[in-house]
Amino acid sequence: MQKKSTKTLPANPTPPPILETIQEWMGDMVSAPSFDKKKTKEKKKANHFLTASNKLSSEERLNIYINDYWPRCIDSLAEDFPGLQHLLGEAGFETWMEKYLTQFPSHHFTLFYLGEDLFSFMETHYHDSNKALVLDCITYEWAKSAAYFLGEDPPFNPETLSEAQKNRLPQLALQLQPFVLPIALNYDLPKWSSKEFEKEPKKRDTYAVIFRQEYQVKEQLISHAFYKVLLQLKSKNSLENTLDTVMASLPEKDHRYLEDNLFNWFKLCVQKGWIRHPKK
Secondary structure, eight states, X not given: OOXXXXXXXOSSOXXXXXXXXXXXXXXXXHHSOTTXXXXXXXXXXXXXXXXXXXXXXXXXXXXXXXXXXXXXXXXXXXXXXXXHHHHHOHHHHHHHHHHHHHHSOOOSSSGGGTTTTHHHHHHHHOOSTTHHHHHHHHHHXXXXXXXXXXXXXXXXXXXXXXXXXXXXXXXXXXXXXXXXXXXXXXXXXXXXXXXXXXXXXXXXXXXXXXXXXXXXXXXXXXXXXXXXXHHHHHTOBOHHHHHHHHHHHSOGGGHHHHXXXXXXXXXXXXXXXXXXXXXX
């Protein structure tokens, strides 16, 4: 019988310096735009890092990865932002996404996070007459993408609260789950999206919460006041402070509506598992 090896890996293995050099060079080559002069110069080092095959030179092998990276990233963004692609047109969308990826290349092992900086990029660089609609579309579609993969903590369970927590429930700091995303829009994008972008969306103040339930992304239209409550809980706050803060931000005619509905909204959040369980 063969003896089992007693060798173990070090607790924090350090990769060889040459491996880090190769990875950095390969990442720069793949993600840099074709017009980058530095890229053209660096590609000549391909035979230093890559081995040629019987049919392909080192540079030709490198080009396989380069030619796959850009279409794959743009296709991924098109999957996450179909409404934005509709607004910009296919050619315009590709042009803007190439500019975006040049400034914000992929730095994660998954493409899920590829669009996380798109709003700030377009807010800075896009100046056409439909800018407000474009930014709304990014907000809405990114929330739908992010809700799918963002984390989840143990949900709020009143049965497991300590006696001290139960006694000060209104003052207890509460926070929404990462996958629960309240959003405010200037256009009725949920209706526009459900009709597959048939017509231009109507300009209408729209509030919604995007969330994950049973591995599916869902959305629910909500009132302005409920949106403000969820926004307070997103940044961690007590029900008491939330009520005071939201009350101060609403016109006096809405105060009664807020007071009458706060408990029901909290109950809904607990039932849907939208609130994290507080630490003891």
